[in-house]
Amino acid sequence: xxxxxxxxxxxxxxxxxxxxxxxxxxxxxxxxxxxxxxxxxxxxxxxxxxxxxxxxxxxxxxxxxxxxxxxxxxxxxxxx
Amino acid sequence: xxxxxxxxxxxxxxxxxxxxxxxxxxxxxxxxxxxxxxxxxxxxxxxxxxxxxxxxxxxxxxxxxxxxxxxxxxxxxxxxxxxxxxxxxxxxxxxxxxxxxxxxxxxxxxxxxxxxxxxxxxxxxxxxxxxxxxxxxxxxxxxxxxxxxxxxxxxxxxxxxxxxxxx
Amino acid sequence: xxxxxxxxxxxxxxxxxxxxxxxxxxxxxxxxxxxxxxxxxxxxxxxxxxxxxxxxxxxxxxxxxxxxxxxxxxxxxxxxxxxxxxxxxxxxxxxxxxxxxxxxxxxxxxxxxxxxxxxxxxxxxxxxxxxxxxxxxxxxxxxxxxxxxxxxxxxxxxxxxxxxxxxxxxxxxxxxxxxxxxxxxxxxxxxxxxxxxxxxxxxxxxxxxxxxxxxxxxxxxxxxxxxxxxxxxxxxxxxxxxxxxxxxxxxxxxxxxxxxxxxxxxxxxxxxxxxxxxxxxxxxxxxxxxxxxxxxxxxxxxxxxxxxxxxxxxxxxxxxxxxxxxxxxxxxxxxxxxxxxxxxxxxxxxxxxxxxxxxxxxxxxxxxxxxxxxxxxxxxxxxxxxxxxxxxxxxxxxxxxxxxxxxxxxxxxxxxxxxxxxxxxxxxxxxxxxxxxxxxxxxxxxxxxxxxxxxxxxxxxxxxxxxxxxxxxxxxxxxxxxxxxxxxxxxxxxxxxxxxxxxxxxxxxxxxxxxxxxxxxxxxxxxxxxxxxxxxxxxxxxxxxxxxxxxxxxxxxxxxxxxxxxxxxxxxxxxxxxxxxxxxxxxxxxxxxxxxxxxxxxxxxxxxxxxxxxxxxxxxxxxxxxxxxxxxxxxxxxxxxxxxxxxxxxxxxxxxxxxxxxxxxxxxxxxxxx
Numbered sequence: 001x002x003x004x005x006x007x008x009x010x011x012x013x014x015x016x017x018x019x020x021x022x023x024x025x026x027x028x029x030x031x032x033x034x035x036x037x038x039x040x041x042x043x044x045x046x047x048x049x050x051x052x053x054x055x056x057x058x059x060x061x062x063x064x065x066x067x068x069x070x071x072x073x074x075x076x077x078x079x080x
Numbered sequence: 081x082x083x084x085x086x087x088x089x090x091x092x093x094x095x096x097x098x099x100x101x102x103x104x105x106x107x108x109x110x111x112x113x114x115x116x117x118x119x120x121x122x123x124x125x126x127x128x129x130x131x132x133x134x135x136x137x138x139x140x141x142x143x144x145x146x147x148x149x150x151x152x153x154x155x156x157x158x159x160x161x162x163x164x165x166x167x168x169x170x171x172x173x174x175x176x177x178x179x180x181x182x183x184x185x186x187x188x189x190x191x192x193x194x195x196x197x198x199x200x201x202x203x204x205x206x207x208x209x210x211x212x213x214x215x216x217x218x219x220x221x222x223x224x225x226x227x228x229x230x231x232x233x234x235x236x237x238x239x240x241x242x243x244x245x246x247x
Numbered sequence: 248x249x250x251x252x253x254x255x256x257x258x259x260x261x262x263x264x265x266x267x268x269x270x271x272x273x274x275x276x277x278x279x280x281x282x283x284x285x286x287x288x289x290x291x292x293x294x295x296x297x298x299x300x301x302x303x304x305x306x307x308x309x310x311x312x313x314x315x316x317x318x319x320x321x322x323x324x325x326x327x328x329x330x331x332x333x334x335x336x337x338x339x340x341x342x343x344x345x346x347x348x349x350x351x352x353x354x355x356x357x358x359x360x361x362x363x364x365x366x367x368x369x370x371x372x373x374x375x376x377x378x379x380x381x382x383x384x385x386x387x388x389x390x391x392x393x394x395x396x397x398x399x400x401x402x403x404x405x406x407x408x409x410x411x412x413x414x415x416x417x418x419x420x421x422x423x424x425x426x427x428x429x430x431x432x433x434x435x436x437x438x439x440x441x442x443x444x445x446x447x448x449x450x451x452x453x454x455x456x457x458x459x460x461x462x463x464x465x466x467x468x469x470x471x472x473x474x475x476x477x478x479x480x481x482x483x484x485x486x487x488x489x490x491x492x493x494x495x496x497x498x499x500x501x502x503x504x505x506x507x508x509x510x511x512x513x514x515x516x517x518x519x520x521x522x523x524x525x526x527x528x529x530x531x532x533x534x535x536x537x538x539x540x541x542x543x544x545x546x547x548x549x550x551x552x553x554x555x556x557x558x559x560x561x562x563x564x565x566x567x568x569x570x571x572x573x574x575x576x577x578x579x580x581x582x583x584x585x586x587x588x589x590x591x592x593x594x595x596x597x598x599x600x601x602x603x604x605x606x607x608x609x610x611x612x613x614x615x616x617x618x619x620x621x622x623x624x625x626x627x628x629x630x631x632x633x634x635x636x637x638x639x640x641x642x643x644x645x646x647x648x649x650x651x652x653x654x655x656x657x658x659x660x661x662x663x664x665x666x667x668x669x670x671x672x673x674x675x676x677x678x679x680x681x682x683x684x685x686x687x688x689x690x691x692x693x694x695x696x697x698x699x700x701x702x703x704x705x706x707x708x709x710x711x712x713x714x715x716x717x718x719x720x721x722x723x724x725x726x727x728x729x730x731x732x733x734x735x736x737x738x739x740x741x742x743x744x745x746x747x748x749x750x751x752x753x754x755x756x757x758x759x760x761x762x763x764x765x766x767x768x769x770x771x772x773x774x775x776x777x778x779x780x781x782x783x784x785x786x787x788x789x790x791x792x793x794x795x796x797x798x799x800x801x802x803x804x805x806x807x808x809x810x811x812x813x814x815x816x817x818x819x820x821x822x823x824x825x826x827x828x829x830x831x832x833x834x835x836x837x838x839x840x841x842x843x844x845x846x847x848x849x850x851x852x853x854x855x856x857x858x859x860x861x862x863x864x865x866x867x868x869x870x871x872x873x874x875x876x877x878x879x880x881x882x883x884x885x886x887x888x889x890x891x892x893x894x895x896x897x898x899x900x901x902x903x904x905x906x907x908x909x910x911x912x913x914x915x916x917x918x919x920x921x
Binding site: 140167 | 517519522523527550
Binding site for chain 3: 021028030032033035045048050054059062
């Protein structure tokens with residue numbers, strides 16, 4: 001019963017799984033190329049609203065603008 | 081446990097450094113503001129220059145050390161604050177040292193031009209009170225802390241920089 | 248045997264270092280034809296084989312959506328290099344392999360190098376370097392570029408790969424149903440065009456067509472098979488829907504994820520990079536630390552470089568004196584001493600601060616900190632209508648606007664880039680500092696330092712205001728800046744050689760571009776102030792009022808009178824267009840002084856009473872804003888590729904400068920100052 005929330009709303013150290021990316025065509029593709037695809041695990045390393053958010057995805061640290069992070073919908077990981 | 085005692089020592093050392101930086105930083109900053117708004121140009125305490133931005137920078141270094149207090153609560157990542165504090169101490173310590181040397185170099189050049197040689201540059205110049213500048217000797221004081229911290233790292237088994245690239 | 252080898256890889260993988268290792272650091276730098284992106288080429292001789300190495304732009308992917316990617320892709324497809332070295336960051340394997348897959352689809356002759364092998368080891372990763380070749384059918388060479396480990400093996404592998412260039416095994420990614428079938432249908436359709444299929448890898452074309460790749464669509468426009476292909480495509484769209492690109496990207500990553508466990512074992516523990524980030528990216532300390540480091544950079548740039556500037560100044564003054572002693576003809580003597588040596592000295596004296604600035608910036612960049620700074624500053628930049636990546640060019644602009652503007656190339660969206668270029672000249676470059684120092688010490692007395700600081704602050708404030716204004720008012724810029732997607736690399740101790748290289752490359756640019764122009768400008772000033780010779784040099788006196796320069800000044804004086812500037816100021820400002828450094832030099836010439844020793848000059852300025860504290864301040868502000876030096880204007884034109892924006896910059900700055908100076912003077916007079 002995990003709710004789907006935007007990545008931007010996660011707190012630091014939270015882990016989640018990407019459900020979908022709601023960007024316009026160009027954005028979704030760019031994010032996909034950087035590794036942000038459905039089913040991918042991400043972990044929030046730093047989040048200081050309203051600034052950008054730093055996540056660990058596929059072994060690399062990527063900073064995302066908050067607006068972008070609002071468009072990435074995730075499910076919080078249970079445990080693990 | 082031996083480890084915990086060591087931890088606390090390091091943190092206390094960092095706290096002391098932090099407080100020192102904050103005090104000096106605040107003093108430099110306020111002296112600088114005073115100078116700015118009064119037409120006099122030379123208010124300065126013994127050995128502490130009037131320097132708005134330099135004072136601010138010293139405050140930042142102090143704040144970084146002081147933030148390490150959360151280590152006592154078990155936040156392992158707060159070692160970062162000590163690391164960054166040390167790096168900043170080094171950056172400013174070295175830069176001010178370089179500035180003192182630059183002043184010396186300029187005195188040398190001036191003496192080649194015919195002006196008299198003095199040793200003044202050691203204690204007064206572009207970096208305020210020269211070698212007496214707080215950031216310089218605070219940097220030296222922070223070196224033992226660096227040694228202690230690195231030893232802790234190795235014992236704890238956190239990644240040691242085996243190669244030049246990984247940090 | 249001669250072969251052509253291309254280097255490609257994600258940003259931050261160590262490509263530059265590997266390029267330098269292969270070519271011995273000797274590179275020929277040019278531009279990709281028709282683009283502003285840099286092209287680096289070099290040579291490497293190994294076991295009798297001459298390798299011509301081409302450095303392709305660092306990129307995450309090979310779509311048609313950014314200039315860098317297009318350049319890389321077109322080079323591989325059209326120039327068909329003998330070997331493509333794919334530089335993969337072993338400590339970041341998963342994402343790096345995405346580009347690898349794209350290269351294989353492109354049917355490039357790939358040799359993979361797993362660079363940063365040492366970092367991966369330190370992180371506790373165990374990489375099975377034998378599995379990769381099995382999976383992808385290409386050679387894999389582990390390397391540690393910083394210690395040059397693996398470089399010989401790499402060169403061997405490249406030569407081996409070149410020998411089997413045409414016997415390549417076709418690597419195909421299984422995209423699953425229904426993709427594979429659609430792809431093969433389109434492929435068959437394409438194959439009917441003999442010309443196309445002999446020039447390009449058709450399966451790749453098919454995949455790109457499915458992704459609605461604009462460049463490939465253009466390619467088949469004239470092809471006889473176009474109709475059939477378009478028909479297949481529209482059928483495919485009906486079955487697959489709209490987001491084909493994204494689905495294909497996801498599929499590639501699934502392939503990587505499936506293969507990964509065979510290649511990579513081990514997890515990422517807490518690294519020192521994580522620890523450092525805790526403080527450097529912290530909510531409360533992040534920005535203050537950035538400001539403190541910026542201040543450190545400034546101190547380093549100006550104070551530590553000072554003796555070197557002194558040295559250069561001394562050297563050229565001495566040369567001038569010697570010239571005057573030994574040359575009998577007064578005109579020639581003056582030309583050589585004041586014109587040439589004065590000119591050279593005038594340029595070179597600014598070299599030390601510039602190089603120190605670039606050294607500091609290179610250190611910050613190579614250590615990995617600069618990306619963090621962009622992160623921390625982004626939230627503010629965004630609110631100001633600027634892109635997070637705008638801040639590095641602005642920072643560089645404080646040293647010299649020319650490399651600052653060139654640094655905007657990393658900003659992908661054109662609107663953001665041009666906006667950054669437009670406001671960059673408002674960053675008070677190091678050439679303007681002597682002006683502030685001169686006027687400040689002459690007329691501001693004890694408040695001189697405050698006056699100088701305030702100019703920097705003013706520049707920043709104006710830049711912010713202009714950025715906000717342009718975003719609101721000019722339709723081209725309407726809308727928000729593009730969002731930040733930035734990779735933060737691991738921290739690393741900068742490699743001294745690379746950092747110095749970095750510094751040298753940027754400084755060399757300044758020397759070449761600005762240097763020549765400033766030098767010529769100073770000669771021009773000398774000429775205009777020394778002639779007509781007889782009227783200027785009556786007896787022992789130096790009568791500047793009779794020179795051409797004075798005539799020019801008096802002619803433009805009326806424009807400046809409301810601001811309280813006289814003809815000398817007008818002349819100085821006029822020459823400041825050529826190079827801001829010349830403004831001080833012009834004043835020196837105007838007061839008949841050979842060298843620019845500031846104490847004498849500022850005393851002369853004070854006693855001549857040209858400036859009151861108020862008008863002095865206004866003059867400083869005017870010189871901050873008015874127009875960038877001609878070299879900068881040239882660079883603006885080159886980077887924007889548009890006369891429109893270049894002229895716009897010149898005009899808006901002139902107007903802004905006048906307005907700001909006027910406001911200062913008017914306000915000051917109202918409050919009671921002269």
